Amino acid sequence: MNLLDILRSRTVTIPALLAGVTLATGTAHAQLNERPYLVGSGESAVDATGRSIKNQRVRAVHTTDDSLLGGTAYFLDKDPFLAYQLGRNLNFREFRKRDGVFDKNSIATLIAAMPDGHTAKITARNQVSCGSCHGRPYATPGGGVTFAKDSGRGRNPPHYFGGGIVEMIAYQVRNELLAKVDTNDDGWISNTEAQAYPGNLMVRPTPGAPPIDFGSPQLSEGLTGIPNLVTMFRVWYVDSQGRQVPQATRVDGVNTLGYNVEMTTFGRGQQLAGGTNSNFRALNPTLRAFFWDACNAHMNLQAYDPTTLTDPDANGVSIDSLPGQPQFPITHRPPDLGIFKHPSGYSSTDPDSDGYLNEISEGDLDLAEWFMLNAPRPAFAGTQVEFDSGVQLMKNLGCTSCHVPTWTIKTKDADFTGDRRFFDLDVTWDPVDQRLEGEVVPLYTMVGDVYQRNFGAFTAEGFFSDMRQHDMGEGFQEFGYDGVHNTIWRTSPLWGLTGNFPWGHDGASLTLRDVIMRHDGEGAASKAAFEAASTATQDALFDFLEKLVVYDIEQLPTDVNGDGIIESHFVVAGVDTGTERFNAEWLFKTPLQIQGQVVNAEGQTITSFAGVNIPDAYGELLPYRKDTDSDGWPDVWDVSPTLPGFKDGIH
Template sequence: MIGRLVYKSIYAASLVAITSLSTTASFAALLDQTKVDNSSAIYAPGGTISKSLIEQIGMGQGDEFTGASSIYLINRDPFRSIRRGRQLFQRKFSEDEGLGPRVNFDSTGDVTQSRGLGAGLTDSCSTCHGSPKGSAGFGGNVASFPDGRDAPHLFGLGLVEQLADEITMELRATRQQAIDRAAQRNQRVTLRLRAKGVDYGRITAEPDGTVDTSKVDGINSDLRVRPFFAEGRTASMREFVIGAFKDEMGMEAWDPILCEVTDPDNPRAMTSPSGFHYDPARDSFERPPVCADWEDGDNDAVTAEIDPALVDYMEFYLLNYFKPATGPGNPFAREGSRLMRSIGCTDCHTQQMRVSRDRRVADVETKHDAEQGIFNALFAEANALFSTIEDGDTYPKLVPNGDEFIVNNFFSDLKRHDLGPAFHERDYDGTIRTEFMTEPLWGVGSTAPYGHDGRSINLDQVIRRHGGEAEDSKRRYVRLRFEDQLKIREFLNTLVLFPPDDTASNLNPGNPGSNDPQDPANHGNIALPALYQIHEYGPE
């Protein structure tokens, strides 16, 4: 199956189909149905997580021929896998499942070595990443550093990982080119490091194969772009997921993939079910807190807290998670976009980049639509990015096409910059961090307050806070007429997040014009269950 996923005609032809799909998929999964009395007044179909944690684990990680395993489902029922990851993201974990402790039972230690001491303890990913409702959005502020850290939204996270990984490969190809030329010519060779339209400095190779990286700009000398966390600490979503389970929830994931990659005696390259390639000969990666299902690293008498299958589903969910939306445009906002370019904002906030080989199975484009949009006047169009491969199993594999994809309204160069003293970050040991990754601006219209620390209360203030490398652009903004400043902010306010379970789409368009848009049958949603291939596994 290749091409657009267009289901409007199905729903137009059958009100029953609309009601059925929206009933199963349109509520935020805030409760675990397996632990809540179904006769309770707060119970609503689709408003709970249908499967227990054991059922979500199923047959474990398995392989592409082991039914009910994570690798099997990711290959053969990818949209169910995405939804399962979403339900895990919304799940509230309990102590008997391994929740806690916060670093240790005394909650003591050096916060500069164990950031979890400042993060506190939460029972769900959605506690910090839950706005708008039911999304992998933005949220809490934690005391990992004296001035706090804001939890960023996770919309489009898979595209961020892919862009960073491809930039890394392009930069390293340039490094190898410099080494080869220096050897061939028997002289020093300097090449500019440029990838996806962004300049990352220069690299110099000597005839003997040594390399000078002192002029590399905005990334580490190993040329690995690490896009996650404000300081650019982590390379992959899988590391991010495992670290968050440990630091924020006190739950330990034993992951055979990263444990193999980081084995101190015999590390070997591995590729995750979502397609990220880990090569310990080229990069160092974060080792999971435990590496066997019998280990109890936090001494809470609970082992096998986060099964590898759960990590697989979470990684796949984030790989395919929806991009931010584009709100209503108008001449005022369009002029604001032009003004951003003219004053130099897009020198760092690069508006678009191209993914050369997209690992996602679908893309969802969400835009302002006054006619079809119901909640927030937004409507989502889902498009397939996969092909069907018959391999003898009852259910064919649905594999990513791997085509190129233009990431629009991204607004980041995936580099670190020094934005001046107002953005510098104090640490508890008295040190100062001066450089931070350029935060993508997509979604910025929904995510106040601003800055990595959440200390700027509105867009105007966070722009005025810029200094250092952005001082010239900030000054040009300040010198603009007030109405031109408003135009820039008007444009930024069109870059928004949205609640997927309450946003009408071509998978469930709802009933525009209904007198009761609160009814899930009327407001529509991005109904992933409409795309399940293996229906006998039931609701998620």
């Protein structure tokens, strides 16, 4: 084997390279659209920046025993930065025909119904990646291009930086409702408990802040009827044991004796759909559901997820996912129900009949959810003094009655989950260097080789939403495909505002002035206050809003190892990687070793960030991960582990 062959072989590890042996040979080189090869290898799938996806597409195997090497419990507990990176890559990779995108015949189909029950809601199955619509800046969970959903005027995707914090705040509000009203602690609200609760559900976003009104848990007719909670809550009705009663639309005191709720926090808002059984007006209650839902809607990749389907007490709420968030199978059930199963546990149901089975696995959802849970939060590109005076300005103009500045996630106890993330990327403004700088703050304690999460409290400053929806009147009115008008929208969290450009649910506002001037209805008073303000005040407001930013997570100068400095020659696995920055690959159990100095086609010496130990660093050789024939089916699931078969392991 000559040097070029060694460089070409993506499966060579450095120790193996030194010993002159290959561990395995990839069989599907030509079919990879990942870019794992080294500069100078002569392959096409090369990336000197190291930012492209390096790992092969392999269905992840869900496990709960973290001693099973390469299962998802192992990754989350013992190599969590790798789990994060694998989830990142599921969020940003372009899925291919060989992964099962689309179906046999159709691309770009109209699906799902508008409130009239007939008009299609969305042009679906026309994308191959979350990154097709999210990714400003590139390869981040940023906002993106406006596309065909709800109205011919379009829908604009918001960023999901800090997505885990949004999910945790929403679940905390739901748990506050239960903590206050469900007095016997059985996980649902009975008609007598509802009747006994005085007044509205008032929730303080952070200690000392004015409480936010989430509506009344009481039933409209005392012991029967419907609760009058805000539209972010989606309600279902249950029997005397707390079990969901299908089709029920109210507590009738006979078949239905109470209710349960989820908070549908993700999505900007939409018209009522699906009859009278709900008052929900957004899309998904959890990150995991958003991942499988978007995989299905946009790519026609169907997920099979026993985690979501496991609801032992039939109350509509599942067991905790591996990252720790219960799902709501009552309202959100992944499309592949596993009606037919292979003995190894994956689904052979194939809902879209394209021959590709179990297109997204339960383990893939564990990893994708892990990334979304831990996705770094937006930052403020200014000093604390500038932040405080901006908040004061927003207060003066009445903006903060909806755009509530700060929320606190409470420490774990009997009622609350605590901050379930395993690290925080704290990004602040350095006024001397005039730049944003990051710091990786561990939210775990090492216990042996396990990264045990702390589940502590966390305060999200500068979040700017009340987690409610409001009637915003004519300015933000959406004229739906079916001709129905919608004026009800979730208060956009303003953190990471620049990442949502252009603004509004429809992305129709190309300036901040324009989007503020669309605040009618409940927003009319603060729009008037803005209009009446001096030019200097308005400019100060714009200046402040422009400092609410997202950023390129992986390029930002960042203290990764917690030594208090950002090194300009950060050495990983013996090689200088340049300015210290948050690249999760540096923090793997086996850190990625980069190619380093190499001569490019123009004769310049450059630093190549291509990886030389990808199989080791990415855990591709671990028993539950190994995919010898590179067909996307891990050997443990593959009926013919050495003969590629993209559809089911053999075909």
